[in-house]
Amino acid sequence: MHFESTEKFAQQTDEQDSLRHFREKFYIPKQSNGEDVLYFTGNSLGLQPKTTREYIEQELKDWETLGVEGHFHAKNPWMPYHEFLTEQMANIVGGKPIETVVMNSLTVNLHLLMVSFYRPTAERYKIIIEGDAFPSDQYAIKSQIEFHKFDVEDALIELKPRENETILRTEEIVKTIEENGDSLALVMLGGVNYYTGQAFDMRAITEAGHKVGAIIGFDLAHAAGNLELKLHDWNVDFACWCSYKYLNSGPGGIAGIFVHERHSESFDLPRFAGWWGHDKESRFLMDDEFVPMKGAEGWQLSNPPIFQLAALKASLDIFEEAGGMKHLTEKSRELTSYMEFLLNEIHDERISIITPSNPNERGCQLSIRVKNSDKSLFEAITEKGVIADWREPDVIRVAPVPLYNSFMDVYKFVEILNNCLT
Numbered sequence: 001m002h003f004e005s006t007e008k009f010a011q012q013t014d015e016q017d018s019l020r021h022f023r024e025k026f027y028i029p030k031q032s033n034g035e036d037v038l039y040f041t042g043n044s045l046g047l048q049p050k051t052t053r054e055y056i057e058q059e060l061k062d063w064e065t066l067g068v069e070g071h072f073h074a075k076n077p078w079m080p081y082h083e084f085l086t087e088q089m090a091n092i093v094g095g096k097p098i099e100t101v102v103m104n105s106l107t108v109n110l111h112l113l114m115v116s117f118y119r120p121t122a123e124r125y126k127i128i129i130e131g132d133a134f135p136s137d138q139y140a141i142k143s144q145i146e147f148h149k150f151d152v153e154d155a156l157i158e159l160k161p162r163e164n165e166t167i168l169r170t171e172e173i174v175k176t177i178e179e180n181g182d183s184l185a186l187v188m189l190g191g192v193n194y195y196t197g198q199a200f201d202m203r204a205i206t207e208a209g210h211k212v213g214a215i216i217g218f219d220l221a222h223a224a225g226n227l228e229l230k231l232h233d234w235n236v237d238f239a240c241w242c243s244y245k246y247l248n249s250g251p252g253g254i255a256g257i258f259v260h261e262r263h264s265e266s267f268d269l270p271r272f273a274g275w276w277g278h279d280k281e282s283r284f285l286m287d288d289e290f291v292p293m294k295g296a297e298g299w300q301l302s303n304p305p306i307f308q309l310a311a312l313k314a315s316l317d318i319f320e321e322a323g324g325m326k327h328l329t330e331k332s333r334e335l336t337s338y339m340e341f342l343l344n345e346i347h348d349e350r351i352s353i354i355t356p357s358n359p360n361e362r363g364c365q366l367s368i369r370v371k372n373s374d375k376s377l378f379e380a381i382t383e384k385g386v387i388a389d390w391r392e393p394d395v396i397r398v399a400p401v402p403l404y405n406s407f408m409d410v411y412k413f414v415e416i417l418n419n420c421l422t
């Protein structure tokens with residue numbers, strides 16, 4: 001698309017956008033003057049679909065009128081409720097239904113999957129992560145290493161960009177994988193780095209890791225609902241993600257996991273067990289021998305929180321109605337490229353974009369580095385109705401999401417930023 005830095009261009013592009021009506025399906029928070037805020041933190045907490053309330057109210061109503069009978073006789077029976085989300089969630093990440101289940105929260109799932117997929121031995125025990133991985137992932141991974149009585153200093157390999165660069169080159173990641181070869185147990189990266197917005201080449205990383213005999217896992221917190229993913233085809237071993245960022249399930253919403261089909265009957269893998277992962281046919285016989293279900297469902301522990309499932313279902317129905325990730329990423333690329341185009345027109349040395357400029361190496365987020373870590377710029381745009389976020393030491397993150405952000409949002413944001421710089 002050929003971009004222009006005029007308000008008219010932004011307006012016209014919105015008019016031609018086949019997804020523009022999806023904005024009306026969400027509550028947009030208001031400024032004190034009654035205008036919509038410019039909301040660019042869908043990467044942190046997605047907005048509330050207007051239908052979420054009725055989805056949850058349906059379950060409240062069935063609980064009110066049916067009590068325990070709701071497990072079988074609710075409009076959407078609670079016993080199999082999580083299954084109603086499986087296919088849609090599988091579509092979001094490019095997995096098969098047998099490979100996908102909605103359960104728990106993200107860090108919990110990361111631990112559960114590492115119990116099965118991080119099986120260090122004296123020879124093969126190392127884990128590769130991003131140097132600036134999200135803190136919860138760092139804590140989880142370090143604690144797993146210590147749990148197995150290995151030394152974090154020795155076992156943890158942190159990828160760092162080259163000097164004077166901010167993003168990781170795929171060839172360097174592959175080189176690190178090859179260098180550690182036989183001692184490498186696990187590669188555990190984010191699909192999209194939360195700080196820089198860099199999307200990793202998951203296919204190439206998985207291939208390189210498998211070549212040396214390692215297991216490959218991804219944390220897709222910033223990728224699920226943002227990129228078009230093909231976890232099955234890419235041959236990824238396992239993945240986990242949260243659903244309250246791009247997937248709009250509400251604060252602390254229920255998370256998801258992917259376990260590749262080739263592990264679906266690996267019942268010899270050690271796992272922490274609970275009754276919801278037990279074979280469905282015999283679950284209520286309350287036998288004391290654990291018989292895991294095939295596929296991702298076999299990693300479930302508890303009967304799931306129905307209100308959270310209902311909230312996530314409301315949002316997944318919107319993703320489906322919008323034509324899925326392929327369609328959404330088409331708009332996403334235009335929207336983010338438009339923001340990049342307008343930012344580059346500013347020509348002010350106090351700001352620079354650290355997110356890769358190649359659309360194949362990012363999702364919708366742009367990370368704007370502010371010279372001398374000057375937080376006053378962030379405070380000034382916040383004052384003018386922009387909801388973005390500041391990440392220490394020096395980055396403003398903005399994520400225009402295709403479901404509810406418009407080209408006019410992007411135009412207004414850059415205008416405000418520009419005014420605050422002059």
Ligand SMILES: *Cc1c(COP(=O)(O)O)cnc(C)c1O
Pocket residue numbers: 105106107108134136137190194219221222242
């Ligand atoms: C958001 C995020 C988390 C948050 O973990 P919770 O268990 O949901 O609190 C963890 N890791 C990454 C990479 C994230 O982006």
